[in-house]
Amino acid sequence: MFTGIVKGIFPVAEVEVLKDFVRLSVTLSPELVEGLEIGASVAVNGTCLTVVGIDRYTVAFEVMRETLRVTNIGELCEGRRVNIERAARFGDEIGGHVLSGHIHTMARVTEVCKEENNVTVFFHVSDDVVEYLLPKGYVALNGASLTIGAVVENNTFCVHLIPETLRLTTFGSIKVGDRINLEVDSQTQAIVDTVKRVMSQERHK
Structure with a gap:
């Protein structure tokens, strides 16, 4: 973990x-x-x-x-x-969110917007994971726990990166076209899959 x-x-x-x-x-x-x-x-x-x-x-x-x-x-x-x-140890502070280290897919960088004190990066993902990406929800990108800023059209979402994140991770040198490992939040995935299953059962009654 x-x-x-x-x-x-x-x-x-x-x-x-x-x-x-x-x-x-x-x-x-x-x-x-x-x-x-x-x-x-x-x-x-x-x-x-x-x-x-x-x-x-x-x-x-x-x-x-x-x-x-x-x-x-x-x-x-x-x-x-x-x-x-x-790997986390029992008693460690969980500063991000719980991750398994099992990558679901790769997200492709489509745009990097640099401002004075932060960087916003846009990513494109495949259809099979976009439903698990929610505004203000968690996502892990190249192992970094990040908060999703927005989910926009065409399977695209963005995150906002502060200077400390840029300093401590490879996002400091990120560029358009890079492919980034993505792990969806397990709790979000469980909730979405449960709702889909319940709705499917209701439709077939």
Whole structure:
């Protein structure tokens, strides 16, 4: 489980392409590596990955073909920076919202509007997730817990980013055309699916 509070951005050290999967290595800070063990879960751009190797501050993960298909992990290369969050522990403050690290889809950046003290980013998503995106609701983008500013026509929504979010995440260098990992809020998904199921049952009575 994760909270969507990204702990920083860190460089990809190596991407090794093997048969049916990729071995991804990321160089973390001493603070994030402290206490980290083989088998632990780490969110890389919001994607829950299992630690398979630790060499001082460089942490390795093995990424399956399905994960590469659904997320932007397959687009990473050496030197690219990624959002990182360690798994939440009991007793931790939940500053964002509860996340599983299981990415639903990728959202494509369609517009970046920069103002003096914040940045508004517009994203386009597929039909199968837009119904779970509600104004003022939660969404996780590249692992960052964010509040949806508005949902507009053509499967498009926006978020507003403050300077601190831009500093601590990869959104500081976001640009039009980027594909961003998206995880919908599980509570919103459960409510929407329940309402749809009840309405469907009522129609068939």
